[in-house]
Amino acid sequence: MNRILSFIRDSRAAGAAEFALVLPLFLIFLLGSIDAGRYAWDFNRAAKATQTGARWAVVTDIIPGGDAADSLENYSYAINGITPQGEVVELADFPGVTCTSSGGVASCTCKPGGTCNFSVAVDTAAQEDWNRLVGRMRQIYPAIQSDNVRIDYDWSGLGYSGDPNGPDVAPLTTVSLQNMQFQPLTLLLFGGTIGIPDSAYSLTMEDGDGDFSN
Template identity: 50%
Template structure:
């Protein structure tokens, strides 16, 4: 019995298999980690491209806050026909989807027209269509984007003249942002875990704000 145990202790035929079993989990983690880094960079790139294409579409298509597009800043006292629009008259607005409807509001500490979106049903439908057109363009590059992930800002740019007969009095800096995106690594799929991604945004100056052809 002792001789058999000694012989068994000196036997090395299974050492390679044992070493492989110890190293295999580390190799799998390393391999999946490399794949996850590539998937993360691909997701990151698609999100950036989606915001870039979204804002390129937004500056040439219909302005989401249609009330801002049709608003005249001529007030007969401090702002007259042809005057540049001051920041005190329009400081910036932000639009998002809230309960299936478009909600546009002045940014904190900023001023803007009271009715950024018209009050009629057709105005509301027009704003929703304009917003969804931008989102749909972004989905061409990242299909998992939802309307709730998108915010569209119209910021003061210093461009625009009161009483412009050819379109909007203001030419805001349009910024399209993506938020609340997540990435699920292969290593965390068994545990249904995910990683929150940062916000992505891109900005360009409004061109015409009424792109019936682009739509």
């Protein structure tokens, strides 16, 4: 009995035992604080990459149709008899185009509600344009993959049919970044991730020609 009581009263190494109990909570708090900062940093990088992507998209080659004679960049509504020379192209004749990527291969589709008389095919030149845009965004946020990017060309009411100096339409161009994931240190061993909110940024098309932008 005396030995049992002596063992119970023995306080040697009590500090080590208390430290062992507190250490996990301390590490969770420490890593959680670091993760909060990393998450904010990644969120800001994603937003900045999206803004840069939009700027790139409006001053470089328009993607739908690529270099084809009937691409969105080259198509003439006046020559094809859809909209009289000098008039604004109507929404029904330009409902907008959405470009996405699957497995790194870009594709564009005409939005419902109207007719795309121009080509929305993605040829070799258009794929290269897409890759350059994604590559520019990756310079800011390397975790971005091609399939995370989306570009929408929407009717803005700007431009005019038969414009000799550029596309007949000056679409509102929106670059979106979607389905990005954040890997917290606190979940590293368990493989869990946290989604980063989708971001989007819009600018009106400028020249829509070229393969580089500051």
